[in-house]
Amino acid sequence: MNRSLEVVSVSLGSARRDHEVTVERGGVTFHVARRGTDGDLHRAEHMIQTLDGTVDAIGLGGIDISLRVRDCVYVLADGVRLQTAAKVTPVVDGAGVKDTLERSAVTRLVADGVLAPGTSVLCVSALDRFGMAEALAEAGCKVVYGDLMFAAGIPYPVTTADELAELAKKLLPQLGKLPFHMFYPTGDEQNRPPDPRFASYYEEAEVVAGDFHFIRRYLPERLHGKTVLTNTTTAEDVALLTERGATRLVTTTPVLSGRTFGTNVVEAMARAYAFGREEPSGNALADVLQTLAIAPEVRVLS
Amino acid sequence: MAADGALSDALSEFADQINRDERLRQMIRDWNRWLRCVALDTGSSAGLRVQDAEVHVVDPPSEEDILLEGAEELLVGMFKGEVSPTEPYLDGRLRVKGSQEDVLRLDFLSLMIWGD
Numbered sequence: 001m002n003r004s005l006e007v008v009s010v011s012l013g014s015a016r017r018d019h020e021v022t023v024e025r026g027g028v029t030f031h032v033a034r035r036g037t038d039g040d041l042h043r044a045e046h047m048i049q050t051l052d053g054t055v056d057a058i059g060l061g062g063i064d065i066s067l068r069v070r071d072c073v074y075v076l077a078d079g080v081r082l083q084t085a086a087k088v089t090p091v092v093d094g095a096g097v098k099d100t101l102e103r104s105a106v107t108r109l110v111a112d113g114v115l116a117p118g119t120s121v122l123c124v125s126a127l128d129r130f131g132m133a134e135a136l137a138e139a140g141c142k143v144v145y146g147d148l149m150f151a152a153g154i155p156y157p158v159t160t161a162d163e164l165a166e167l168a169k170k171l172l173p174q175l176g177k178l179p180f181h182m183f184y185p186t187g188d189e190q191n192r193p194p195d196p197r198f199a200s201y202y203e204e205a206e207v208v209a210g211d212f213h214f215i216r217r218y219l220p221e222r223l224h225g226k227t228v229l230t231n232t233t234t235a236e237d238v239a240l241l242t243e244r245g246a247t248r249l250v251t252t253t254p255v256l257s258g259r260t261f262g263t264n265v266v267e268a269m270a271r272a273y274a275f276g277r278e279e280p281s282g283n284a285l286a287d288v289l290q291t292l293a294i295a296p297e298v299r300v301l302s
Numbered sequence: 303m304a305a306d307g308a309l310s311d312a313l314s315e316f317a318d319q320i321n322r323d324e325r326l327r328q329m330i331r332d333w334n335r336w337l338r339c340v341a342l343d344t345g346s347s348a349g350l351r352v353q354d355a356e357v358h359v360v361d362p363p364s365e366e367d368i369l370l371e372g373a374e375e376l377l378v379g380m381f382k383g384e385v386s387p388t389e390p391y392l393d394g395r396l397r398v399k400g401s402q403e404d405v406l407r408l409d410f411l412s413l414m415i416w417g418d
Contacts, residue, residue, distance in 0.1 A: 154329050169417070171413050175409075175413070177388050
């Protein structure tokens with residue numbers, strides 16, 4: 001009989017997106033559940049405390065514990081609060097796998113000819129995925145990093161990874177202390193209809209990359225011919241992108257029973273499989289991802 | 303009521319920092335706002351007008367988009383970059399009234415000037 005592991009993702013996102021699957025990977029049966037708390041930090045904290053010691057790993061969805069930008073790590077107070085709510089079960093936010101998987105996704109798209117020097121890319125959120133941000137720049141793409149626009153409504157496109165790192169240094173030490181919901185859609189905020197303010201940046205881009213909640217928040221009516229490079233998507237999200245004419249959907253994590261789970265889930269699976277509370281070092285996490293056959297997925301939509 | 307000394311001077315420094323920075327002016331090009339600061343301990347008050355990508359100190363407006371209230375020393379320190387507004391905001395020493403997006407933009411601007 002296969003070893004059986006239980007992983008739960010506690011998300012600040014809408015409970016409408018809750019889901020459970022059972023998957024076989026690496027000779028192990030994973031029971032994976034996603035539980036949304038509709039933006040309620042207290043509820044998330046309580047849920048983690050209740051799950052602590054009863055499941056093999058907990059993923060944090062819709063919030064980061066820290067953001068890594070080059071050699072700097074910027075801690076987010078609300079994320080740390082949730083992480084430390086568990087004393088026994090490891091709690092992870094996906095940062096450990098993001099760099100690996102997101103760079104792999106960019107490498108794959110370069111190999112497929114979707115990304116090339118000069119390809120115009122809109123990266124709606126880059127500070128939460130600096131590995132991808134840098135990989136796109138290294139591939140020679142013409143990138144607009146939209147963090148100020150899409151997180152704060154400030155009409156300023158960042159156009160180099162160096163400037164992005166500079167902004168991180170100026171903003172994140174203090175912003176990390178603020179309530180997370182001030183700059184990331186949680187709960188019902190995720191269901192708001194799209195805001196057309198920055199539609200021109202979508203129109204100019206051949207590839208739209210970043211967090212799907214931000215992508216969706218400003219999604220224009222037509223995405224004809226565009227590739228979307230993102231993370232967690234449900235069947236409903238895929239239908240929306242297809243309806244709007246997107247050509248290709250690339251997710252940094254694979255489809256598990258009809259949807260992609262966030263990097264926090266994938267990292268939780270890897271931690272449950274091989275590491276427990278011990279922090280993996282070197283290439284250990286990347287090796288486990290390979291064992292579990294976790295890799296970016298490309299879907300042609302139209 | 304006319305804009306008062308120390309608070310007005312601090313707002314003036316803040317305005318100058320933005321007005322001479324092309325990047326910051328680009329960040330406010332769509333943002334036309336009235337801001338009022340009130341020192342709860344001394345009664346001092348001052349205003350800022352943000353319009354057409356420029357910031358100017360004005361007499362405190364009668365109707366504002368953003369209202370900041372706190373001790374005068376705190377407000378002066380914030381607008382001179384000597385005090386970060388984050389902790390006073392979180393612990394209630396700084397009261398801010400305005401839309402979340404406006405408050406965040408003001409915070410971003412001050413961090414862009416004095417962050418790091």
